[in-house]
Amino acid sequence: MEKPIITKADIHDIGGLFNKPELHEATFIIFGATGDLTMRKLIPALYNLCVDKLLPRDFKIVTVARSNKSLDSMLARFKSGVERFSRNKLNDDCWQKMVDRISYVQVDYDRQESYETLKNELGITLPENADRHYLFYLSTPPTSFQVIIDGLGKSGLVTPAHHKAGPPTRVVFEKPFGRDLQSALALNELAHHYLDEEQLFRMDHYLGKETVQNILIFRFANSIFEPIWNRRYISHVRITAFENIGIEGRGAFYEEAGVIRDVLQNHLLQILALCAMEPPNSFDAEHIRDERAKVFKALRPLDPYALRNDVSLAQYEGYLNEEGVAKDSKTPTYASVKLFIDNWRWAGIPFVLSTGKNLKKKMTQIEIVYTPVPLCLFKENDVCMKLEPNVLTIRIQPEEGISLRIGTKTPGEKQDVSPVQLDFDFNQSFKEKAQQEAYEKLLLDCLRGNQTLFARQEEVEHMWRFVAPLLEGVQSGQIPMGNYVAGSNGPEVKP
Numbered sequence: 001m002e003k004p005i006i007t008k009a010d011i012h013d014i015g016g017l018f019n020k021p022e023l024h025e026a027t028f029i030i031f032g033a034t035g036d037l038t039m040r041k042l043i044p045a046l047y048n049l050c051v052d053k054l055l056p057r058d059f060k061i062v063t064v065a066r067s068n069k070s071l072d073s074m075l076a077r078f079k080s081g082v083e084r085f086s087r088n089k090l091n092d093d094c095w096q097k098m099v100d101r102i103s104y105v106q107v108d109y110d111r112q113e114s115y116e117t118l119k120n121e122l123g124i125t126l127p128e129n130a131d132r133h134y135l136f137y138l139s140t141p142p143t144s145f146q147v148i149i150d151g152l153g154k155s156g157l158v159t160p161a162h163h164k165a166g167p168p169t170r171v172v173f174e175k176p177f178g179r180d181l182q183s184a185l186a187l188n189e190l191a192h193h194y195l196d197e198e199q200l201f202r203m204d205h206y207l208g209k210e211t212v213q214n215i216l217i218f219r220f221a222n223s224i225f226e227p228i229w230n231r232r233y234i235s236h237v238r239i240t241a242f243e244n245i246g247i248e249g250r251g252a253f254y255e256e257a258g259v260i261r262d263v264l265q266n267h268l269l270q271i272l273a274l275c276a277m278e279p280p281n282s283f284d285a286e287h288i289r290d291e292r293a294k295v296f297k298a299l300r301p302l303d304p305y306a307l308r309n310d311v312s313l314a315q316y317e318g319y320l321n322e323e324g325v326a327k328d329s330k331t332p333t334y335a336s337v338k339l340f341i342d343n344w345r346w347a348g349i350p351f352v353l354s355t356g357k358n359l360k361k362k363m364t365q366i367e368i369v370y371t372p373v374p375l376c377l378f379k380e381n382d383v384c385m386k387l388e389p390n391v392l393t394i395r396i397q398p399e400e401g402i403s404l405r406i407g408t409k410t411p412g413e414k415q416d417v418s419p420v421q422l423d424f425d426f427n428q429s430f431k432e433k434a435q436q437e438a439y440e441k442l443l444l445d446c447l448r449g450n451q452t453l454f455a456r457q458e459e460v461e462h463m464w465r466f467v468a469p470l471l472e473g474v475q476s477g478q479i480p481m482g483n484y485v486a487g488s489n490g491p492e493v494k495p
């Protein structure tokens, strides 16, 4: 084995990954606990963390919603969620441990007295339990975030960390954070009224995926790619997130969101930032977030020319017949945007972001397409016509892995070239290692206060600023809406 490049003694700052003080007491408070996400993702994630003994010794889960529900009915729902969606099978001992720690509180978010009920349930009596961490998870529709934050703030359930007046509290916002730039600015302002930025966790579960985290590892743990990771060697980059399912009965939600708010504004722009950012000074959360934000700041705004020539929007045929969808809906289910990052590394290089529903194949991937060879030396057999550029493909899901297309000699007496793939398959290489679900990783990070995988205030604002002309273009009808056959490869997009 080669000698390691640096020894542990050389590591000064690796982002606080080592030596984190162990957390002994924590309470998770989940708002919107009667909803789909709590049953499908949050409770199974907490259950898996419990099985893996990664939760604090003394943890509690207080589930909160407006509905009048019995604890038993909530527990039955959560149990079925674990049975159906957890990666670890339901084990009676572990489940009993969860049951002993789960409670349910009915809260009317508009009534301040309701927060007092919650306060009593949480048993917040200072200063005795100042060591207990409280993690408020807003798993409600985003329109309710403001009223809940206001209620939590006014009741003193959350206080700014710098006041050191209450127990350590953090708030997790499910995505989307706002529905446009104005609402995101307003929500940030309100959140900062009651909390410090270090207490705010804006969730984008895509960032918790192993393969998304691997983008930075791949770029910065390998010395051969970084020197050619720039405009001199790369001709363009494609980032694609296709789903093979439609809106699955969630018409009302999708009409509000559409593909721009649902995927492009958050997941795709965040993946773009990880691909395009400069090497951070360290893997410390703030250094990584600084570099991501710099990418967003350098995005060339979409002007009328770009909206006309670099954007394709479409709806799948049959969308208008889906339940909860307006008959004259202009909500796009497909978007493709060619954008530019105006900085030294990427000037002039197109990044094409495409996403859509109801397409032929489910896949999320990044393709780094390299410049062609400067001169073709193989003049026989039309080889020059057939030479294909190198493409590095990072597959986020499914078939997680990385492949590199290279040209190689086709066996035989002729001088012929064929493209072949060098392939790394995540699941094959790490067969023995169970992959943590994104929500497990992210919940643990919230608990430990590691904000690397969460967007900072200015990141969300820049992302909304970038998509604002798209949202306005849809609203005003300025961007024409195409259509495509469900289950197809999508519409014809602009070159």
Ligand SMILES: NC(=O)c1ccc[n+]([C@@H]2O[C@H](COP(=O)([O-])OP(=O)(O)OC[C@H]3O[C@@H](n4cnc5c(N)ncnc54)[C@H](OP(=O)(O)O)[C@@H]3O)[C@@H](O)[C@H]2O)c1
Pocket: 031, 032, 033, 034, 035, 036, 037, 038, 065, 066, 067, 109, 138, 139, 140, 141, 142, 143, 144, 174, 175, 176
């Ligand atoms: N489901 C997913 O896979 C997924 C993925 C990514 C992000 N998200 C985000 O995660 C959040 C929760 O998702 P979900 O699928 O669980 O949502 P959901 O089922 O539609 O709603 C969750 C709960 O919120 C409460 N609620 C509904 N309307 C409300 C309102 N106007 N004000 C306050 N509370 C209201 C309801 O509980 P009560 O009426 O009992 O209070 C409901 O059970 C949403 O912000 C969503 O955008 C979900």
